[in-house]
Amino acid sequence: MADNSGRNHVIGVDLGGTKILAGVFDPKLELLGTTKLSTKAVRGPGAVIERVARCVRDAIDECDLSLKQVRAVGIGAPGAVDPEHGEVVFAPNLEWKDVPLVKELEKLLDLPVFLENDCKACMLGVYEKELKSKPRHVVGIFIGTGIGGGLVINGELYGGTSHSAGELGHMVIDVNGPKCSCGNKGCFEVLASRQALFRAIAAAIKNGEKSVLTDMLGEDLKDLRSGDLRKAIRRGDKLVQKIVEEAAEYTGIAIANLVNILNPEIVLLGGGVIEALADEMMPAITKSAKSHVLTGTYRNVDIMASKLGDNAGITGAAVLARAKTA
Amino acid sequence: MADNSGRNHVIGVDLGGTKILAGVFDPKLELLGTTKLSTKAVRGPGAVIERVARCVRDAIDECDLSLKQVRAVGIGAPGAVDPEHGEVVFAPNLEWKDVPLVKELEKLLDLPVFLENDCKACMLGVYEKELKSKPRHVVGIFIGTGIGGGLVINGELYGGTSHSAGELGHMVIDVNGPKCSCGNKGCFEVLASRQALFRAIAAAIKNGEKSVLTDMLGEDLKDLRSGDLRKAIRRGDKLVQKIVEEAAEYTGIAIANLVNILNPEIVLLGGGVIEALADEMMPAITKSAKSHVLTGTYRNVDIMASKLGDNAGITGAAVLARAKTA
Numbered sequence: 001m002a003d004n005s006g007r008n009h010v011i012g013v014d015l016g017g018t019k020i021l022a023g024v025f026d027p028k029l030e031l032l033g034t035t036k037l038s039t040k041a042v043r044g045p046g047a048v049i050e051r052v053a054r055c056v057r058d059a060i061d062e063c064d065l066s067l068k069q070v071r072a073v074g075i076g077a078p079g080a081v082d083p084e085h086g087e088v089v090f091a092p093n094l095e096w097k098d099v100p101l102v103k104e105l106e107k108l109l110d111l112p113v114f115l116e117n118d119c120k121a122c123m124l125g126v127y128e129k130e131l132k133s134k135p136r137h138v139v140g141i142f143i144g145t146g147i148g149g150g151l152v153i154n155g156e157l158y159g160g161t162s163h164s165a166g167e168l169g170h171m172v173i174d175v176n177g178p179k180c181s182c183g184n185k186g187c188f189e190v191l192a193s194r195q196a197l198f199r200a201i202a203a204a205i206k207n208g209e210k211s212v213l214t215d216m217l218g219e220d221l222k223d224l225r226s227g228d229l230r231k232a233i234r235r236g237d238k239l240v241q242k243i244v245e246e247a248a249e250y251t252g253i254a255i256a257n258l259v260n261i262l263n264p265e266i267v268l269l270g271g272g273v274i275e276a277l278a279d280e281m282m283p284a285i286t287k288s289a290k291s292h293v294l295t296g297t298y299r300n301v302d303i304m305a306s307k308l309g310d311n312a313g314i315t316g317a318a319v320l321a322r323a324k325t326a
Numbered sequence: 327m328a329d330n331s332g333r334n335h336v337i338g339v340d341l342g343g344t345k346i347l348a349g350v351f352d353p354k355l356e357l358l359g360t361t362k363l364s365t366k367a368v369r370g371p372g373a374v375i376e377r378v379a380r381c382v383r384d385a386i387d388e389c390d391l392s393l394k395q396v397r398a399v400g401i402g403a404p405g406a407v408d409p410e411h412g413e414v415v416f417a418p419n420l421e422w423k424d425v426p427l428v429k430e431l432e433k434l435l436d437l438p439v440f441l442e443n444d445c446k447a448c449m450l451g452v453y454e455k456e457l458k459s460k461p462r463h464v465v466g467i468f469i470g471t472g473i474g475g476g477l478v479i480n481g482e483l484y485g486g487t488s489h490s491a492g493e494l495g496h497m498v499i500d501v502n503g504p505k506c507s508c509g510n511k512g513c514f515e516v517l518a519s520r521q522a523l524f525r526a527i528a529a530a531i532k533n534g535e536k537s538v539l540t541d542m543l544g545e546d547l548k549d550l551r552s553g554d555l556r557k558a559i560r561r562g563d564k565l566v567q568k569i570v571e572e573a574a575e576y577t578g579i580a581i582a583n584l585v586n587i588l589n590p591e592i593v594l595l596g597g598g599v600i601e602a603l604a605d606e607m608m609p610a611i612t613k614s615a616k617s618h619v620l621t622g623t624y625r626n627v628d629i630m631a632s633k634l635g636d637n638a639g640i641t642g643a644a645v646l647a648r649a650k651t652a
Contacts, residue, residue: 164622
């Protein structure tokens with residue numbers, strides 16, 4: 001149909017526990033504009049899916065486009081997803097179980113919708129947009145509130161047998177370490193995520209250690225964000241520096257494990273913590289990884305921080321939508 | 327040439343730090359016979375390679391065949407290998423560095439020779455012979471003196487960027503644990519290999535704990551083997567049982583990490599320790615893996631012990647030789 005020839009744009013959506021981000025991409029995968037809404041997960045799946053649809057419509061309108069110019073929508077959702085059946089199988093931070101997200105969203109938007117796990121979507125976005133789909137094997141590590149991952153193997157996103165591959169955050173690296181929400185002790189996530197950093201800082205301050213963060217935010221560290229840690233380090237805060245360096249050390253150990261196992265060409269770090277603290281953390285992360293990897297296996301591996309930041313997820317979701325309707 | 331039509335057999339060689347094992351396989355990959363020689367690594371690479379050639383010739387003769395009936399030789403060697411250039415890059419337990427094994431062996435045997443890392447060869451053997459090449463994704467863990475691994479991804483042996491993938495033994499799982507020969511603390515290998523078991527038993531006995539092993543072998547535990555641990559447990563030895571169960575617990579944690587990362591269909595355990603102690607260890611390994619894996623990712627994964635035992639390496643080397651000359 002002549003009408004369909006104008007359907008060149010794709011939408012990428014990043015559905016998170018606190019916010020929904022939708023981005024409109026042109027045929028060259030350039031980002032034209034975004035819209036953000038809070039998720040309001042407490043209202044339940046139906047209401048959240050309606051908010052996703054509204055966020056998509058608003059983003060299209062922001063870019064002076066209409067739904068008729070859109071070919072498809074890609075969406076990255078947290079937790080265990082089943083891309084084939086378009087379902088969110090289990091997403092603790094949304095309190096979702098077996099939600100037919102794709103079917104419901106297609107009804108509301110009258111457009112084809114494609115689903116992926118959020119970290120796998122980030123990996124896809126970084127791989128195509130930032131790495132130009134060149135490296136054969138990539139390990140993507142995304143450090144935010146939690147820690148997730150995405151793997152590219154032989155030039156393709158790797159899902160494993162039941163699409164759950166890439167759960168790097170729950171790799172145990174300190175078997176006697178602090179308890180993680182997953183039930184294990186000493187997972188990578190409980191040692192190096194934003195939650196881990198914040199918990200360690202709060203505990204130290206409660207223990208009487210000094211930090212400029214209390215001057216900046218008050219004793220209760222209300223509204224503490226990753227960017228505040230960067231500001232504190234730049235103001236010479238030794239406590240925050242020490243805790244961030246410990247997290248970088250653990251991140252390096254996790255990377256060494258993954259390099260020993262998968263021998264990738266690139267280890268790509270992303271997520272909110274890395275976006276805020278790349279300058280502070282990357283040298284320590286790389287040093288720790290080098291010192292823990294097996295002799296000889298470090299050759300040929302680049303450890304780098306993504307520059308896509310918060311847009312990695314929507315970019316990857318758009319890549320997915322484009323690939324599925326090519 | 328008519329003469330070549332009879333070249334239907336392949337030889338698989340497993341080159342280890344202490345012994346060389348060569349096996350003759352018929353066109354259906356049935357094992358016709360084996361020959362074993364000690365490695366005598368102290369005599370240097372040239373002498374060892376001559377012993378490999380002799381071992382191959384002896385195996386052929388044992389089976390009442392001649393070199394003219396052999397199509398090719400596959401060989402699994404320890405450490406870092408470069409299959410493309412036929413070189414053993416670095417093998418600490420042979421004290422080899424940059425040894426052109428394939429070129430030298432081809433000169434001595436006048437047959438095409440193909441090289442692979444020993445654990446990857448084991449994986450290949452188990453995958454083709456035991457798993458009938460059916461599962462898409464397999465993690466192979468081989469527990470002997472050390473711990474190595476082999477990965478099958480999308481139905482193919484996975485080497486990674488520089489053929490060093492699968493070094494599962496040096497995955498850190500206890501960051502404050504005992505020191506490993508690789509320089510790290512708390513690697514899987516230093517917690518659950520044969521060396522780890524023997525070291526823990528020796529330390530406990532030195533500390534005054536009782537074990538039937540001293541009745542069996544004397545106070546110095548001379549010539550202790552994995553099979554002795556099985557005998558001790560069957561005689562009710564609580565110390566050996568406890569130490570073996572601890573190693574099984576660590577093995578389960580390592581498996582959970584690998585399942586979280588790679589979501590394989592099968593986790594396959596092999597090597598001397600598993601061969602000797604499968605009945606004693608497998609239930610505890612499976613229980614530990616289940617309890618440490620992320621909720622939802624355990625579905626569809628089978629944890630099983632290989633039945634090929636010591637023949638996994640020669641079988642895989644033969645698979646390689648056959649595939650390369652098909």
